[in-house]
Amino acid sequence: ATLAGEQLLGHPKGLFVCFLTEMWERFAFYGMKALLLLYLTKHHLFNDADGYLLLGTYAGLAYALPLLGGILADRFIGMRKAVIYGGILLVLGQLGMAWTGHAAEGVQGQAVQDTGAIQIMYFSLALIGVGVGFLKPNISTIVGRLYPEHDPRRDSGFTIFYMGINVGAFLSSLIVGYVGINYGWGYGFALSGLMMALGLVQFVLGRRHLLGQAEPPAGHTPKAEWLIYAGGVVMTFAVWQVLQTKINFGPLSALVGGHEVTLTELVAVVLGAGLYLWFIKLLLSGISAAEKGRMVMLMVLITVSALFWGLYEQTYGPWLAMADRAMDLTTFGIRWNAAQTTAIGALAVISLSPVFAWLWPRLDRIGLNPSYPAKFAWGLVFCGLAFAVLAYAAANPNADTGLVSLWWMVLAYFVLVMGEMVLSPVGLSAVTSLSIPRAVGMMMGAWFLFSAFGEIIAGRLGTWAAVPHDASREMALATYSSVFTSMMWIGLVAGAALFVVTPLLKRLTRD
Ligand code: GLN
DSSP: OOOOOOEETTEEHHHHHHHHHHHHHHHHHHHHHHHHHHIIIIISOOOHHHHHHHHHHHHHHHHHHHHHHHHHIIIIIHHHHHHHHHHHHHHHHHHHHHHHHHHTOOSTTOOOOOHHHHHHHHHHHHHHHHHHHHHHHHHHHHHHHTSOTTOTHHHHHHHHHHHHHHHHHHHHHHHHHHHHHHTOHHHHHHHHHHHHHHHHHHHHHTGGGGTTTTOOOTTOOHHHHHHHHHHHHHHHHHHHHHHTOEEOOHHHHHHTTTOOEEHHHHHHHHHHHHHHHHHHHHHTTTOOHHHHHHHHHHHHHHHHHHHHHHHHGGGGTHHHHHHHHHEEOEETTEEOOGGGGGHHHHHHHHHHHHHHHHHHHHHHHTTOOOOHHHHHHHHHHHHHHHHHHHHHHHHSOOTTTOOEEHHHHHHHHHHHHHHHHHHHHHHHHHHHHHSOGGGHHHHHHHHHHHHHHHHHHHHHHHGGGOOOTTOOHHHHHHHHHHHHHHHHHHHHHHHHHHHHHHHHHHHHHOO
């Protein structure tokens, strides 16, 4: 079918409708995420460890639920309605957060422990998680559908779309970070909700540019539609409980030093085990040796990605805490706040993406384009090096002020994002090219599920960096330095190990 809709800048107009929708969705998501740890620890008096765990649990659910949101849209309500429904839940969640930030607001800077407000906060986080689940996978799928099959513009379409993600993250870290800290948490969350709402209005107004590609499947009934919407509400209530449940579960608790684990961690282990079983069954289902080799390589890559994200996502946890407690945040005569430092990551993605998009075809031409596992190994190594930078910086604060310069964090973020560039977009491409065709959808789901595992791992690793709130700056820095050194080793050793097995994996995939 030819999809000759109106064009803009050489792409279907619908791309820009999706771009803006996802940009404002990520604006809301990352703006809130930039404030979340500080909000939990300063406003609701969570200790560090519980703050990191909730951050990981919530973000983990927000990356796991798209699996469900994608399936429900495919089978029942179509992508356009899923995006609108998810967007509405997101707005409600952000407004709920705003209410909790406001209702319990005491004197500026004075913390509040109000159980009613905390329950509404958990519920709001659940609304956002389920909202992301309905919106994120489906807005991405629509982008792919705007191009006829084999259209060479599709890749650059996705590059533009990925830029939208990071422009949204960049703007919100700066703006929501500023408003949330300087005017009050509630205003920051409300601003996130407002921009998501505008993004949604824009999506509804621009719906004709989607060229009918996001409509419900044939045989769709209004009754089934309402059942899905009701299901979303039920899901929200379930997630509300899951988010705040910790349990004592023998083997898993033993693994984390005899502490309780979150219910989400247990669910993740069960889901992960189930996925490996499904995968083994697939390998035994009579596929060719070459296909088997490629699938094994893909599964290794997906598994490694969880470890990568587990380290990477320290940025919204211990990195942010270090910026808040021990950094000199004044540069260019402007005093930034800790939430705003997360903007550096998005800025690094925006500036490095074109470089890598330029680099790969050129390396390829001279026969130096690394294999998938080698790229992933580099990803882990860059990640390890980023932690080396911060570990060094934390051990060497300015002698007069006792503070660490913000420039160390800028350097650490850029090194970290080098890792993201050789792993994240490459991973998406690996899924589509290594998987046997009938399992692509499932493997893509697995890719994001392992991002979710990464978030959950990040929460758990983050607890290593927990410091008491009344700890001195020196003590906090000493903790960050030693924990970041451990994380550096995790990245470097895992990267080295992957380099070692790379030739083996390559041999497996040779026909
Ligand atoms: N930063 C990207 C996004 O927010 C991808 C993150 C991931 O896959 N973990 O969409």
